[in-house]
Amino acid sequence: MENLHDAMEVTEAVLNGVSPELTEAVQAALRARSKKKLKLLVKDLDPADLSNIIQDLSPQEREDFFRLIESHFNFDVILELSDHIRQEVIKLIGIQQLAKRLPELESDDAFSLIDELSPEQQEEILATIPAAARASYEKVSSYPEHSAARLMQQELVAVPSFWKVGDAMKHIQTSSSIPDDFYEIYVVNPKHKVLGSVQLSKILRYPTSTSLKGIMEQEVKTIPAIMDQEEVAYVFRKYHLVSAPVEDDSGRIIGMITSDDVVDVIEEEAEKDILQLAGVSETDFTAPFLVTSSRRIGWLAVSLVNALLAAGVIEHYKTTIESKGSLAALMTIIAAMGSASGTQVVAVTVRAFAARVFNTVNPWKTMWKETAIGVANSVFFSIILSLIVLFWFGDIKMALILPAALIFNMCWASAGGVLFPILISRMGLDPAVSAGPLLGATSDVLAFASFLGLATLFL
Amino acid sequence: MENLHDAMEVTEAVLNGVSPELTEAVQAALRARSKKKLKLLVKDLDPADLSNIIQDLSPQEREDFFRLIESHFNFDVILELSDHIRQEVIKLIGIQQLAKRLPELESDDAFSLIDELSPEQQEEILATIPAAARASYEKVSSYPEHSAARLMQQELVAVPSFWKVGDAMKHIQTSSSIPDDFYEIYVVNPKHKVLGSVQLSKILRYPTSTSLKGIMEQEVKTIPAIMDQEEVAYVFRKYHLVSAPVEDDSGRIIGMITSDDVVDVIEEEAEKDILQLAGVSETDFTAPFLVTSSRRIGWLAVSLVNALLAAGVIEHYKTTIESKGSLAALMTIIAAMGSASGTQVVAVTVRAFAARVFNTVNPWKTMWKETAIGVANSVFFSIILSLIVLFWFGDIKMALILPAALIFNMCWASAGGVLFPILISRMGLDPAVSAGPLLGATSDVLAFASFLGLATLFL
Numbered sequence: 001m002e003n004l005h006d007a008m009e010v011t012e013a014v015l016n017g018v019s020p021e022l023t024e025a026v027q028a029a030l031r032a033r034s035k036k037k038l039k040l041l042v043k044d045l046d047p048a049d050l051s052n053i054i055q056d057l058s059p060q061e062r063e064d065f066f067r068l069i070e071s072h073f074n075f076d077v078i079l080e081l082s083d084h085i086r087q088e089v090i091k092l093i094g095i096q097q098l099a100k101r102l103p104e105l106e107s108d109d110a111f112s113l114i115d116e117l118s119p120e121q122q123e124e125i126l127a128t129i130p131a132a133a134r135a136s137y138e139k140v141s142s143y144p145e146h147s148a149a150r151l152m153q154q155e156l157v158a159v160p161s162f163w164k165v166g167d168a169m170k171h172i173q174t175s176s177s178i179p180d181d182f183y184e185i186y187v188v189n190p191k192h193k194v195l196g197s198v199q200l201s202k203i204l205r206y207p208t209s210t211s212l213k214g215i216m217e218q219e220v221k222t223i224p225a226i227m228d229q230e231e232v233a234y235v236f237r238k239y240h241l242v243s244a245p246v247e248d249d250s251g252r253i254i255g256m257i258t259s260d261d262v263v264d265v266i267e268e269e270a271e272k273d274i275l276q277l278a279g280v281s282e283t284d285f286t287a288p289f290l291v292t293s294s295r296r297i298g299w300l301a302v303s304l305v306n307a308l309l310a311a312g313v314i315e316h317y318k319t320t321i322e323s324k325g326s327l328a329a330l331m332t333i334i335a336a337m338g339s340a341s342g343t344q345v346v347a348v349t350v351r352a353f354a355a356r357v358f359n360t361v362n363p364w365k366t367m368w369k370e371t372a373i374g375v376a377n378s379v380f381f382s383i384i385l386s387l388i389v390l391f392w393f394g395d396i397k398m399a400l401i402l403p404a405a406l407i408f409n410m411c412w413a414s415a416g417g418v419l420f421p422i423l424i425s426r427m428g429l430d431p432a433v434s435a436g437p438l439l440g441a442t443s444d445v446l447a448f449a450s451f452l453g454l455a456t457l458f459l
Numbered sequence: 460m461e462n463l464h465d466a467m468e469v470t471e472a473v474l475n476g477v478s479p480e481l482t483e484a485v486q487a488a489l490r491a492r493s494k495k496k497l498k499l500l501v502k503d504l505d506p507a508d509l510s511n512i513i514q515d516l517s518p519q520e521r522e523d524f525f526r527l528i529e530s531h532f533n534f535d536v537i538l539e540l541s542d543h544i545r546q547e548v549i550k551l552i553g554i555q556q557l558a559k560r561l562p563e564l565e566s567d568d569a570f571s572l573i574d575e576l577s578p579e580q581q582e583e584i585l586a587t588i589p590a591a592a593r594a595s596y597e598k599v600s601s602y603p604e605h606s607a608a609r610l611m612q613q614e615l616v617a618v619p620s621f622w623k624v625g626d627a628m629k630h631i632q633t634s635s636s637i638p639d640d641f642y643e644i645y646v647v648n649p650k651h652k653v654l655g656s657v658q659l660s661k662i663l664r665y666p667t668s669t670s671l672k673g674i675m676e677q678e679v680k681t682i683p684a685i686m687d688q689e690e691v692a693y694v695f696r697k698y699h700l701v702s703a704p705v706e707d708d709s710g711r712i713i714g715m716i717t718s719d720d721v722v723d724v725i726e727e728e729a730e731k732d733i734l735q736l737a738g739v740s741e742t743d744f745t746a747p748f749l750v751t752s753s754r755r756i757g758w759l760a761v762s763l764v765n766a767l768l769a770a771g772v773i774e775h776y777k778t779t780i781e782s783k784g785s786l787a788a789l790m791t792i793i794a795a796m797g798s799a800s801g802t803q804v805v806a807v808t809v810r811a812f813a814a815r816v817f818n819t820v821n822p823w824k825t826m827w828k829e830t831a832i833g834v835a836n837s838v839f840f841s842i843i844l845s846l847i848v849l850f851w852f853g854d855i856k857m858a859l860i861l862p863a864a865l866i867f868n869m870c871w872a873s874a875g876g877v878l879f880p881i882l883i884s885r886m887g888l889d890p891a892v893s894a895g896p897l898l899g900a901t902s903d904v905l906a907f908a909s910f911l912g913l914a915t916l917f918l
Contacts, residue, residue: 172663173665201631240507242642242701258701266729270729274810275806279802292832293836300803303795304843307792310792312788314787315784332794337762346737373755377756444791
């Protein structure tokens with residue numbers, strides 16, 4: 001327990017790069033209209049920390065902030081803001097300043113910023129930036145959204161294969177187009193095809209006379225420009241990469257993806273899966289009330305349709321229920337257990353898709369295994385439930401019908417929990433989105449129909 | 460659509476480093492007992508790909524594989540295997556070979572491998588490895604599980620602050636204790652406290668006579684050794700780090716964490732959240748049937764208790780239901796809508812905890828906002844439902860009771876969806892584990908009690 005407490009304290013210290021005092025000092029400087037104080041406070045802040053402060057300010061304070069600070073802030077901060085605040089800030093600083101400061105960003109960040117603008121703003125900014133930048137933006141935009149090309153930066157170091165370590169070092173020292181951060185250089189042929197990669201730590205380890213060809217890693221995981229970002233993340237994770245070159249369909253190197261971009265993709269994709277399973281499309285807590293509220297309605301509407309279907313089934317057996325009210329209580333147990341099993345299996349299957357488990361594990365074998373687990377667990381719980389019903393209601397017929405319905409429904413939910421995601425993914429859709437509602441709809445309807453049907457026949 | 464198809468084809472090509480033909484060739488070599496062929500097939504394979512092949516083999520084939528291959532394989536493959544297969548392989552190669560080959564791994568990987576062994580195996584291996592390695596294993600093991608110390612590697616480059624770029628380059632070229640992969644070096648004072656970091660790309664860019672002190676980054680995010688790995692991942696993501704130094708409680712540098720370790724943590728933590736929300740504790744598809752089956756039972760038991768509570772409430776209103784069977788149909792609509800709203804809000808809140816949103820956003824404000832959204836959406840759906848009931852059952856009283864219960868339940872689910880995770884986390888527990896069942900239990904009971912209670916009073 002002491003360890004936990006210690007850990008929490010140090011965590012506070014490192015994580016909260018921004019203390020409440022700092023935010024208050026910024027607010028005081030704003031009230032005092034003190035340009036000098038503000039610049040001093042902001043100067044050495046990490047963009048991520050500065051973005052936290054900006055988000056904590058009121059809209060009026062934000063307006064004052066950007067008027068006072070002028071261009072004396074690290075422009076990377078624009079990338080760290082939440083979507084809604086970023087839109088607000090872009091309006092505050094104006095398209096002209098945005099265009100002027102865009103070159104301070106890496107190409108991938110600059111381009112994704114342009115993508116977020118309205119069509120009119122995009123037109124304005126593309127008319128302002130240099131022709132070369134416009135051409136390269138247009139080239140990248142021709143690739144599909146969420147593709148590797150959209151994720152990569154164009155800044156990288158590529159050198160010919162006849163170079164030696166010393167040549168590469170000289171090039172890095174003298175060339176004007178070297179990226180800020182990079183971890184390896186790429187050895188290419190005259191057609192700009194990647195032949196190998198050399199980690200910087202390796203360049204530093206070898207004498208300058210060493211041929212790059214001799215020390216380069218030949219098994220480079222070169223990413224095709226049209227590969228989906230989820231696949232890119234999978235390749236990075238599987239092969240423990242820190243950066244990888246990107247090639248176009250003619251095999252020419254056109255960019256480089258680094259692990260910090262991939263970390264964001266992994267977070268985004270994991271978040272997408274968890275939220276889609278729960279029927280939500282976002283977690284932006286800075287989004288306005290109406291936006292958040294309307295985003296929730298879709299799934300609730302699906303749930304309502306499901307619930308009406310299930311209610312229709314129950315209504316069909318109304319007279320059976322009126323003759324024995326306890327059936328209403330017991331039928332909800334069947335539905336709850338079916339839905340609990342289904343939820344477990346759907347979550348496991350959706351994660352299996354995310355982790356590419358089905359590249360190496362046979363999905364049908366998995367379905368049979370899950371169904372078998374469903375059988376085993378349903379038998380276990382049906383015995384327990386049977387005993388409970390026997391003692392609670394003292395009704396032997398009910399104690400036999402209930403387990404039968406329970407086993408049927410838990411098995412169906414287990415099989416469907418694997419089957420639906422697989423079928424949906426075979427249709428080219430995202431299993432996380434639709435597997436939940438589909439299973440929910442069938443499992444409640446089946447639960448009520450099977451239990452009340454059996455009850456009508458045998459009671 | 461064409462893009463999608465192209466993307467899928469290239470993805471296949473890059474992702475499947477392992478073709479079925481390769482696995483078959485390995486199996487053929489095993490059948491032919493051809494040591495030579497086997498070594499040739501395995502020689503240049505990435506450990507991640509080799510691990511896929513090993514997992515595809517039958518247990519008998521795996522035994523043959525390790526007997527034939529002897530020590531002619533990249534030992535990193537042991538890290539890539541799934542937990543169950545790794546245990547099997549360790550049994551096959553024996554503790555002696557494991558101990559002999561352990562130095563080939565980075566210290567963090569070697570130590571986490573030892574952690575996985577049984578107490579007897581641990582004792583055996585610790586008696587075999589060199590005293591220095593044993594001492595450093597014991598030091599790392601004294602830190603809590605999932606702490607930064609367990610995640611870090613001890614291999615790193617730390618240099619004194621009076622050194623110049625040229626000194627650092629010479630050190631990297633000549634020292635015997637340089638890690639395989641590293642992306643920055645750390646400048647430390649005589650007490651080994653980190654003063655700054657210098658990226659390798661920067662070392663390459665500056666003349667050898669440049670003082671390291673002059674070019675080092677001073678705002679280093681130094682990770683305390685006892686920081687939880689989830690916090691480490693947060694710091695890496697927030698500040699876009701590729702590596703970071705780790706210090707003990709006296710401020711001395713004791714290791715380094717690199718982004719590939721963090722990528723694994725992010726995946727693990729996201730997976731844990733999604734599975735815990737669904738009531739599952741694992742996704743290891745290679746786990747034996749009984750292990751998987753018993754791991755599912757816990758949550759199903761919780762669901763059963765919840766369902767029995769709800770059934771108890773319904774049973775209490777048995778006579779009301781017997782006088783009007785349609786109530787049984789309608790009450791399930793209330794429960795379904797409440798649980799759908801609750802699921803949405805719990806998922807959003809759990810993700811907010813994972814993304815440290817409540818560091819900057821006020822949780823109580825969030826709760827009020829979510830409750831307000833619950834009110835808005837419940838009013839919307841209660842009008843629709845009211846109309847449906849009016850036309851379906853032609854019963855005006857029911858058309859008034861049903862919306863009242865719906866609004867009450869959706870609001871409660873929305874508020875509880877934020878409230879439960881916050882309270883659970885304040886108690887020092889993981890909100891993802893217990894928020895779901897807690898909300899599930901209260902929301903079904905409240906749904907049935909409120910609706911049937913109102914019906915008993917007014918119908």
